[in-house]
Structures are given as structure tokens and as C-alpha cells.
Amino acid sequence: MEKKQIVLTGGGTAGHVMVNLAIIPILQREGWTIDYIGSKNGIERELIEPIKGVTYHSISTGKLRRYFSVENFKDPFKVLKGIGQTMRVLSKTKPQVIFSKGGFVSVPVLIGARLKRIPAVIHESDLTPGLANKIAVPFAKKVLATFPETLEHLPKEKTSWIGAVIRPELFAGNRKRGLRFAGLTESKPVIMVMGGSAGAQRINEAVRHQLDELTKTHQIIHICGKGNLDPTIHKFGYQQFEYVNEELPDLLAATDLVISRAGANAIFEFLALKKPMLLIPLSRQASRGDQILNAEVFEKQGYAHVLFEEDLTEERFLEKITGLIIAENQIKSAMMAYQRQDATERVIEEINRLAK
Structure with missing residues (x-):
């Protein structure tokens, strides 16, 4: 040519x-x-x-x-x-x-x-x-x-x-740089919340309603989607962004656990980076059900826990996060066996x- x-x-x-x-x-x-x-x-x-x-x-x-x-x-x-x-x-x-x-x-x-x-x-x-x-x-x-x-x-x-x-640049993230960008410290582990590029209103609400409980043990990086920032929240250990691009590798390096939708590209990136996940896939009412299938496969292989949106209540949400924290090392062991x-x-x- x-x-x-x-x-x-x-x-x-x-x-x-x-x-x-x-x-x-x-x-x-x-x-x-x-x-x-x-x-x-x-x-x-x-x-x-x-x-x-x-x-x-x-x-x-x-x-x-x-x-x-x-x-x-x-x-x-x-x-x-x-x-x-x-x-x-x-x-x-x-x-x-x-x-x-x-x-x-x-x-x-x-x-x-x-x-x-x-x-x-x-x-x-x-x-x-x-x-x-x-x-x-x-x-x-x-x-x-x-x-x-x-x-x-x-x-x-x-x-x-x-x-x-x-994306190869995801492996080049720096934890200290990520914590500094998010205004967080080394004092507690970090949960990243991602609802996709457009955000996820129900996930955003569930996280914000449970901030007092979540921030007792963890810090939160909340990527909430365009137009979904809540300017009324000022809480130590909680940082929200509409969307991140260039800083994402550093924020992921600073992250210990992930709460996310179940889009295939995102969850395979979390798997490659060995980040245990709580997946909340889009419901069949809002999608064709592809995220549900993705999430079920990851749960079966031991890479994630799953909470279906139909079951998303504040109490169930907190229960699932607690279960993820308890199973963190077990999930990481399963991820280590994954051959990319x-x-x-x-x-x-x-x-x-x-x-x-």
C-alpha cells in the first residue's frame, strides 16, 4: 500500500x-x-x-x-x-x-x-x-x-x-497522583463509583444516601455523569466528578473497589487492573439486557458481585457493598488466575x- x-x-x-x-x-x-x-x-x-x-x-x-x-x-x-x-x-x-x-x-x-x-x-x-x-x-x-x-x-x-x-495507558496510573487529584488521603481504602458516561441516577442516589456509612471505612471517588454533580455535598473523603478522561488511570490506581454498571469494556478494564467489582447492570426495562448477561458471567467466574437494579434499595445496596469488602481478597485471587x-x-x- x-x-x-x-x-x-x-x-x-x-x-x-x-x-x-x-x-x-x-x-x-x-x-x-x-x-x-x-x-x-x-x-x-x-x-x-x-x-x-x-x-x-x-x-x-x-x-x-x-x-x-x-x-x-x-x-x-x-x-x-x-x-x-x-x-x-x-x-x-x-x-x-x-x-x-x-x-x-x-x-x-x-x-x-x-x-x-x-x-x-x-x-x-x-x-x-x-x-x-x-x-x-x-x-x-x-x-x-x-x-x-x-x-x-x-x-x-x-x-x-x-x-x-x-487501553494501555490504564496500566500507567499512579496511586499517589490519583489520591492527590481527588483530594483524598492514604488513611482509608477507596471505592470508585461509575455509572457510565451518562451517569446512573439510581446508583448516584444510593451512594449519596449512604455516604455517612460508606465514609466510615472508605473514601469515595464518584464519577456521576454529565449534569449529575450535587453541589450541596461537602464531605471529607468524598469527591465527585462529572466525567474523567486523562486522569482516569491515576484514579483507578488509587481505587481498591469499584461500583459500576456492567458495560463490557469497563468491566474488562477493571478485571485487567484487578479491581473487585459490585456490578449494577442496566435493567431489562432500560436496555436489551446485555449488561445483565455480562454481569452474570463475571459473577459466575468470581470476578464480581451483582446487584440487579430491580433489587436496588438503600439497605440492599449497603449489604452488597459490605459483602464485596469481605470477599475482596477472594475476588482478587480469582482475578489473578485470569489470563489476558x-x-x-x-x-x-x-x-x-x-x-x-
């Missing part, structure tokens, strides 16, 4: 961007010119656009709503518009390959890639594929899965299990193979 040109896509949530963030520095070192196709106002734009050397293109995209809305009737036309915009980007950039992390912004990109006869590879993080990837899979040459169980739900002839892609594959290298191999 005279010029190595690639288009990345994926968005809607931070989870649909993190793998792209992990591979971008590697692609740049290998001499790839990188364009990124995302939505106009999605979190992917906020995370990707500032990266030097990556050109961001926004397109029109639909959205899956699990409730009746007039917008559902407009979405097919938004996707058609997005396909046209994608094809114009592809005609201009002339990539040899497309890499997709999923989310509904990826659907018009994968369809446009097929129409332009550009090979595409999809990465599926969750145990079962989401609707966007289900739609996009027929337009892709290769699908890479994080869970081995995912192979049962995808075409065997084009799907491979590679394991989790973990270098999935990042496999992704890069597939990209290079398809580009040829």
Missing part, C-alpha cells in the same frame, strides 16, 4: 469509543492516516475530535428507542442521509479498510462501506451483539468478539474470539490483513 488510510467509527456511549481510543496511537505509529465518522453531538465527538492527527466527520444517524416516539418514523430517513454522507467521506478519503466499534452511528458507515466495496471489521464487546451490530454484521468482512460465548450468536465463518481490548490475551494486537492484525 502506497498510503495507509483507515476510517474508524463507533459512538453513542463511551463504551463504543474506548477500543478506538486504544488502537489510534498504534495505528498512528504504524503510519496510518486516520479519519473518524461519528455523530454530530455524540460523546464520540468530544473524545475523538481533540486527538491530533485524526480528522472527525459527523453524519446523520438514527437511534434505537424502546418506547413509542414519532422520531422512530424519521430514523430510516436519517440513516439514508447518513449513508449518503458516509459515501462522500469515503470517496474523499479513499480508505483501504473500515474499523467499527458499534453504536447506531456505525450502521450507515458499514452500509456505505459495502456500497463502496471497502472491507470492514467490527468489534463486539458484549456477550450478545446489540441491534446496531446485528444490522451491520452482514456488511462486514470480519467480526471480533470479546466473550467466547458471543460466537454462538454470530456467523461462524466471519467471527473470531480475541478477548478484551484494554493481547486483543489489541489481534485487532491491528485484522486491520492490516483486510487492508491488503
Whole structure:
């Protein structure tokens, strides 16, 4: 190849961007010119656009709503518009390959890639594929899965299990730097609370209602989501952030236990860093149930305790945290036995193979 040109896509949530963030520095070192196709106002734009050397293109995209809305009737036309915009980007950039992390912004990109006869590879993080990837899979040459169980739900002839892609910078965190950034001390262990990039209102409320109990034994780093800060809380040993990016490795290094949703990318990162977890997956009323499956697998393997959102009361929440604290060493032992594959290298191999 005279010029190595690639288009990345994926968005809607931070989870649909993190793998792209992990591979971008590697692609740049290998001499790839990188364009990124995302939505106009999605979190992917906020995370990707500032990266030097990556050109961001926004397109029109639909959205899956699990409730009746007039917008559902407009979405097919938004996707058609997005396909046209994608094809114009592809005609201009002339990539040899497309890499997709999923989310509904990826659907018009994968369809446009097929129409332009550009090979595409999809990465599926969750145990079962989401609707966007289900739609996009027929337009892709290769699908890479994080869970081995995912192979049962995808075409065997084009799907491979590679394991989790973990951002290498997460391993470079510094505990003292993290404690200093959060305004915490070495006096007590730290619990990190994460509800995903958009936050989780019920988890936020449960944590804040139990702050007096939690801070008796632990300090709290609370990543509560955009617009979810509570400026009325001023408590020693409790620090809240809307969202963190560059400081996350240091905050994770300072963390002993995690309370989190059960998005696949996040929980595999916690596993790689050996952080025992209490997982509170999105309910089936608010999702397709993928986080519930992810959480159940991690609990079965001894990496996490699980509290279903339907059972989330203040008393049950505190009981589960107490159980996690008691089982911390047992969970860490199970995590130490986990053999992590270098999935990042496999992704890069597939990209290079398809580009040829």
C-alpha cells in the first residue's frame, strides 16, 4: 500500500469509543492516516475530535428507542442521509479498510462501506451483539468478539474470539497522583463509583444516601455523569466528578473497589487492573439486557458481585457493598488466575490483513 488510510467509527456511549481510543496511537505509529465518522453531538465527538492527527466527520444517524416516539418514523430517513454522507467521506478519503466499534452511528458507515466495496471489521464487546451490530454484521468482512460465548450468536465463518481490548495507558496510573487529584488521603481504602458516561441516577442516589456509612471505612471517588454533580455535598473523603478522561488511570490506581454498571469494556478494564467489582447492570426495562448477561458471567467466574437494579434499595445496596469488602481478597485471587490475551494486537492484525 502506497498510503495507509483507515476510517474508524463507533459512538453513542463511551463504551463504543474506548477500543478506538486504544488502537489510534498504534495505528498512528504504524503510519496510518486516520479519519473518524461519528455523530454530530455524540460523546464520540468530544473524545475523538481533540486527538491530533485524526480528522472527525459527523453524519446523520438514527437511534434505537424502546418506547413509542414519532422520531422512530424519521430514523430510516436519517440513516439514508447518513449513508449518503458516509459515501462522500469515503470517496474523499479513499480508505483501504473500515474499523467499527458499534453504536447506531456505525450502521450507515458499514452500509456505505459495502456500497463502496471497502472491507470492514467490527468489534463486539458484549456477550450478545446489540441491534446496531446485528444490522451491520452482514456488511462486514470480519467480526471480533470479546466473550467466547458471543460466537454462538454470530456467523461462524466471519467471527473470531480475541478477548478484551484494554487501553494501555490504564496500566500507567499512579496511586499517589490519583489520591492527590481527588483530594483524598492514604488513611482509608477507596471505592470508585461509575455509572457510565451518562451517569446512573439510581446508583448516584444510593451512594449519596449512604455516604455517612460508606465514609466510615472508605473514601469515595464518584464519577456521576454529565449534569449529575450535587453541589450541596461537602464531605471529607468524598469527591465527585462529572466525567474523567486523562486522569482516569491515576484514579483507578488509587481505587481498591469499584461500583459500576456492567458495560463490557469497563468491566474488562477493571478485571485487567484487578479491581473487585459490585456490578449494577442496566435493567431489562432500560436496555436489551446485555449488561445483565455480562454481569452474570463475571459473577459466575468470581470476578464480581451483582446487584440487579430491580433489587436496588438503600439497605440492599449497603449489604452488597459490605459483602464485596469481605470477599475482596477472594475476588482478587480469582482475578489473578485470569489470563489476558493481547486483543489489541489481534485487532491491528485484522486491520492490516483486510487492508491488503
